[in-house]
Amino acid sequence: MREFRVQPIRNGTVIDHIDSGKALKVIKIMGIDENVTSVVSVIMHVPSSKKEYKDIVKVEDRELNPKELEKIALLAPNATINIIRDYDVVKKTKVKPPERVAGIVRCANPNCITNAKTSMDTTEPVEPEFVVESTKPLKLRCIYCDRELENPEENLI
Amino acid sequence: MHMLKMKDRDVVSIGDFTLEEIEGIMDHAKKMVPIAKGEKKSKALDGKILSTLFFEPSTRTRLSFESAMLRLGGEFIGFAEPSVTSAKKGETLADTIRMAEAYSDVIVLRHPREGAARLAAKFSSKPVINAGDGAGQHPTQTLLDLFTIKTEKGKIGGMNINLVGDLKYGRTVHSLAHALAMFGAELTFTAPKDLQMPEHVINRVKELGVRPKMEESLENSIEDADVVYVTRIQKERFADLAEFEKVSGAYRIDMDMLEKAREDMIIMHPLPRVNEIAPEVDSTPHAKYFVQAFNGVPVRMALLSLVLGVRK
Ligand SMILES: Nc1ncnc2c1ncn2[C@@H]1O[C@H](COP(=O)(O)OP(=O)(O)O)[C@@H](O)[C@H]1O
Ligand SMILES: [Zn+2]
Numbered sequence: 100m101r102e103f104r105v106q107p108i109r110n111g112t113v114i115d116h117i118d119s120g121k122a123l124k125v126i127k128i129m130g131i132d133e134n135v136t137s138v139v140s141v142i143m144h145v146p147s148s149k150k151e152y153k154d155i156v157k158v159e160d161r162e163l164n165p166k167e168l169e170k171i172a173l174l175a176p177n178a179t180i181n182i183i184r185d186y187d188v189v190k191k192t193k194v195k196p197p198e199r200v201a202g203i204v205r206c207a208n209p210n211c212i213t214n215a216k217t218s219m220d221t222t223e224p225v226e227p228e229f230v231v232e233s234t235k236p237l238k239l240r241c242i243y244c245d246r247e248l249e250n251p252e253e254n255l256i
Numbered sequence: 257m258h259m260l261k262m263k264d265r266d267v268v269s270i271g272d273f274t275l276e277e278i279e280g281i282m283d284h285a286k287k288m289v290p291i292a293k294g295e296k297k298s299k300a301l302d303g304k305i306l307s308t309l310f311f312e313p314s315t316r317t318r319l320s321f322e323s324a325m326l327r328l329g330g331e332f333i334g335f336a337e338p339s340v341t342s343a344k345k346g347e348t349l350a351d352t353i354r355m356a357e358a359y360s361d362v363i364v365l366r367h368p369r370e371g372a373a374r375l376a377a378k379f380s381s382k383p384v385i386n387a388g389d390g391a392g393q394h395p396t397q398t399l400l401d402l403f404t405i406k407t408e409k410g411k412i413g414g415m416n417i418n419l420v421g422d423l424k425y426g427r428t429v430h431s432l433a434h435a436l437a438m439f440g441a442e443l444t445f446t447a448p449k450d451l452q453m454p455e456h457v458i459n460r461v462k463e464l465g466v467r468p469k470m471e472e473s474l475e476n477s478i479e480d481a482d483v484v485y486v487t488r489i490q491k492e493r494f495a496d497l498a499e500f501e502k503v504s505g506a507y508r509i510d511m512d513m514l515e516k517a518r519e520d521m522i523i524m525h526p527l528p529r530v531n532e533i534a535p536e537v538d539s540t541p542h543a544k545y546f547v548q549a550f551n552g553v554p555v556r557m558a559l560l561s562l563v564l565g566v567r568k
Contacts, residue, residue: 210390212349212371219346223375243371244392245269247456 105140111159113181113188114171119144121175122154124252128170129158137161153177170203170255172196176234196234202226204239205254211244227256260284263565266377267385270395270431275438281558282403284567288554291327300566301330307356308334310387311349311367316527317387317396320552321364321560328557333360353379362564365389383563391427397526398431400555402439404548405483408522413440416480418471420446421487421507421532423453428526429487430457437464444481446471448503451493474507478517484509486525486532510534514542524548 117125122141131139138159147153163171163180171178172194182190205227206213213227229239229248239248248254260280266272273281290296306325310318318336325332334356349372356363357380365376366387373386373393388394405412417436419429423445433453436443443461445453445468452470461468471477478484486509494500508531509523525533525545537543561567 212369212375217346243374
């Protein structure tokens, strides 16, 4: 018998094994804010197997799009995504941190060409793009200006 | 060194090239010297057009690229100041590049923003050569610095190369240190504590197996040097003028300082210099900074002909 800390959900997504403390950021990535229309449970600091703690996010009637998955993979490289249908886990996948990310993080270097605006306020027709040098700790390097992004989590788009 | 694959390559960062490729470019540059001096004539790039897009002023780099193109029988179009371009009218760099790509065979770009050359390379099927992108890369400067050491000293590996001055903000010294380490040079970094080489450069150099020596006093470190590479210390880095004057005085190369140097030590400087090297030093055999500036031409001739696939 499974132990549930919150009401089981019928259909939706459970994001499990989120690094402890990161659940609120995951919620933000999913665009869940005060206008939320489905049941969302956030469980933080749950003891997990190896003397460690994890966070869990459960969202009813909602699945994740590829961009959201990429962002979650960056923030919480150990997360598993469980698709729940009719109360059962029908699909379980581990997120896979990508080798390159485009369009989900912006470069923090204000003088990077990806942050340039012309006199008419137009921008260059490129998405900011990074090479993922490591996931723990998260290290991203801008493919344009070659700078390492100091605080990727603060620069999610 | 026979299969140098340089045709259509972009030259954005020195890190894009292997040691063999850099050696190949230098070998090619050596053959260009008599043409660069005007002693021999060449029509190797006859019919080819270079775009020089300078969104930021530069004298040496722009003139040496233009001279390089003309010496090889090619021609150039472009601008030396952004005020006359459509960037002022709101055109993106990407669009300016697409235009230059249509009008010419190779593009040289100087831009105030880091990453501009990488972006340009993405939008152009014609080769793009980075002539400096903000505080980023300036690979042709690095190549001509390496070429100068190679031609003046015969080799780079094993040489004791002393980088002096503002090592923290100086854009040329970071990629130069990296490249010198690739060649197995011995490195000394001589700078005031607050202007020492950034940690990430030191780490990269160490990864390449070089243990740089850190020094504060040029008087101490000049003795062992085969090459002294001087950079300018800028006033703006100091809160107080007296402190600036004291520091810049301690790193100035004059006849007294030279007494401690080896007889065959050479002095390099990316120029323009202000007070870092006393004018009397110019006429000593140590002074190689004007040769170094000249070397910009054969090195850029070599790059232009290699990326255009012309090898004569
Ligand atoms: N119907 C459900 N409603 C809410 N949470 C569920 C439901 N089914 C499973 N979960 C949660 O989804 C995660 C993955 O479930 P499961 O595959 O059973 O466990 P585990 O991955 O630990 O082997 C767990 O955190 C579990 O509590
Ligand atoms: Zn950048």
